[in-house]
Amino acid sequence: MSFHSKIIDRCRVKSKATIHLSKLRACETKIMDGNKEKALKELEALHGALQELQGLLYAEHKHKILIVLQAMDTAGKDSTIRMVFQGVNPQGVRVASFKVPTQEERDHDYLWRIHKQVPVKGEIVIFNRSHYEDVLVDRVHNLVSSSEIKRRYAQINNFEQMLAQEGAVILKFFLHIDKDEQRKRLMERLEDPKKHWKFALSDVAERELWSKYMSAYEDVMKNTSTPWAPWYIIPSSKKWCRNLIIARVVVDALKRLKMKYPKNKDDLSKVVIV
Numbered sequence: 146m147s148f149h150s151k152i153i154d155r156c157r158v159k160s161k162a163t164i165h166l167s168k169l170r171a172c173e174t175k176i177m178d179g180n181k182e183k184a185l186k187e188l189e190a191l192h193g194a195l196q197e198l199q200g201l202l203y204a205e206h207k208h209k210i211l212i213v214l215q216a217m218d219t220a221g222k223d224s225t226i227r228m229v230f231q232g233v234n235p236q237g238v239r240v241a242s243f244k245v246p247t248q249e250e251r252d253h254d255y256l257w258r259i260h261k262q263v264p265v266k267g268e269i270v271i272f273n274r275s276h277y278e279d280v281l282v283d284r285v286h287n288l289v290s291s292s293e294i295k296r297r298y299a300q301i302n303n304f305e306q307m308l309a310q311e312g313a314v315i316l317k318f319f320l321h322i323d324k325d326e327q328r329k330r331l332m333e334r335l336e337d338p339k340k341h342w343k344f345a346l347s348d349v350a351e352r353e354l355w356s357k358y359m360s361a362y363e364d365v366m367k368n369t370s371t372p373w374a375p376w377y378i379i380p381s382s383k384k385w386c387r388n389l390i391i392a393r394v395v396v397d398a399l400k401r402l403k404m405k406y407p408k409n410k411d412d413l414s415k416v417v418i419v
Contacts, residue, residue, distance in 0.1 A: 158366045160370055160371055161368075163363075164378070171323040181385050188388055195396055199238065199399075202399065202402075204406050204407060205267065205404045207404070208404070209263070209313040210264060210269040210270070210313070210399070211270055212270070213277070213317040213318065215281075215317070215318070216321075216322070218351060219331055222273050224384065225388060229391050237269060241262035255279040256300070256304055259276040263313065277369075280294050280297050302371055315373065315375075316375070317375065318379050318394075320387060321380055323382065324355050327355075331348060
């Protein structure tokens with residue numbers, strides 16, 4: 146097994162595995178021997194591979210890719226999207242962001258707004274937050290009972306299995322930073338006027354619930370990391386390391402599909418262009 150494969154395997158959460166986020170490193174320095182320049186060159190090569198594979202996915206029009214990004218505030222969901230998917234054709238990639246549900250969304254079941262955004266054949270869709278908010282925020286703020294949370298785990302697993310059976314490849318990433326790193330990033334937003342737009346007072350309030358969120362994330366990954374929709378815990382204190390690992394997971398997943406460009410139905414051998 147290559148070094149990259151070992152890193153990916155270590156990040157992947159096994160089904161029903163007990164997770165202790167406080168014991169997991171949020172900063173991975175061993176990847177590429179801690180050589181940032183070497184890692185950025187590798188990431189550039191992965192960008193090229195991802196562009197080719199995304200074009201192939203779009204042309205073959207058979208598979209669908211759903212990428213879920215979940216994290217505490219400041220962990221870098223937006224920058225992950227920007228840096229990992231740099232240069233891909235926007236015709237075949239779409240980002241869906243899920244904020245506080247509207248009244249219409251609340252009047253439906255919690256998966257209603259999610260199902261409308263899942264990828265179609267040939268498409269990559271990235272969820273910036275997702276249906277997992279409904280077993281994280283709702284749990285931390287005691288909006289639903291513990292028995293309802295357990296029911297939702299089963300419902301989510303069934304929902305994702307149905308998507309997988311319909312041709313979707315599902316990759317779920319938890320961007321792992323520690324509380325000290327979050328404080329540093331929040332302070333950067335406060336001290337830089339250009340970043341004030343990113344800051345919300347609610348970020349500070351949610352930070353006070355850190356331990357409750359960590360416990361909720363641990364249970365989520367234990368109960369919903371499945372063979373058809375695995376979770377990956379990505380050490381994210383070093384942004385270049387985070388981007389490199391996620392890019393490698395996505396490229397490897399696309400390569401495993403063994404995609405081929407479709408053949409033209411017409412006989413092109415007789416075409417003459419004058």
